[in-house]
Amino acid sequence: MGQWSATLRERGYRLTVQRELILDILESIPGHISVEEVYRRVHTTYPQVNVSTVYRTMELLEHEGLVTHTHFHVGSAKWHRAEEAHHQHLVCESCGVEMDLAVDVVEPLERELRERYGFAANLTHFAIVGLCRDCQKRVGPAAWQPHSHGMTGSP
């Protein structure tokens, strides 16, 4: 039984089989995971579980500050442990590779936003998307990069 089960119980929530299974999955994976994937995994060991339970559990865990969710450019929301929040991810839009990012890289920006704008940025909410080194070579500069629209011609 993982750490989070205890945490939830302490906070007055009931521990159901469904919750335990979902918690186990979330505690064990390193990166991002969709509701669909969590459901798929729980379903293999506990087929009578329902997607809505997964959604409700995710919502509960987010409310309790244990996980957060993130929207990438395409696809459904992805979830990850909140404790990983201050350890950002870089995600390549092209090949999907995920890289961990040292905290000190984003800290200056956070501080700047706070000092200059009084804004408490939630930089952890989104992974930083872009192109990894390899994909830059392969696909060239992207449309969002300066001085290019990434197009090769008319339709």
Next chain:
Amino acid sequence: MGQWSATLRERGYRLTVQRELILDILESIPGHISVEEVYRRVHTTYPQVNVSTVYRTMELLEHEGLVTHTHFHVGSAKWHRAEEAHHQHLVCESCGVEMDLAVDVVEPLERELRERYGFAANLTHFAIVGLCRDCQKRVGPAAWQPHSHGMTGSP
């Protein structure tokens, strides 16, 4: 007729009433807008337009590098002019207020990511979400901020 109409025609696209209306809206608004809202506005002057046309036009414009879309924490995708890309937005998750952000604030991060990770970050893809000064006072520290889970008690 706005600038974009000419651009599209030059690139070999046809100029339809629907497209003109959508372009006018996108060229005139300063911040982010949803497909739903674009549709609603077009619909007032041209009721027979269909949402799918709005979606298709947005896709076209994104492909042509004129607009980009963004996912905020909640709700549907929001669209904005691509030229505004290098002028970032701060968006308050709580009250929805949008603030413009000077480029030089994000530049150091971009450079760092490029130098340390060879990663061409698309920082323009997402608005930076968080809490504005006023909402920090009103709602207190958020769950994603360090040393707090933003909760007041058990269920």
Next chain:
DNA sequence: TTATGTGCAAATTTTTTGCAGATGG
């Protein structure tokens, strides 16, 4: 025992698609 949690099925919301007809150039 009983408030809390779950499955189910249906509703919502957001976005996509196939197709036949309309239309810009």
Next chain:
DNA sequence: CCATCTGCAAAAAATTTGCACATAA
């Protein structure tokens, strides 16, 4: 004219909800 666009209607995908029943504590 005819390739490109659009409206329509339906499908798909993602998420939410109401309710009766199940179950953790």
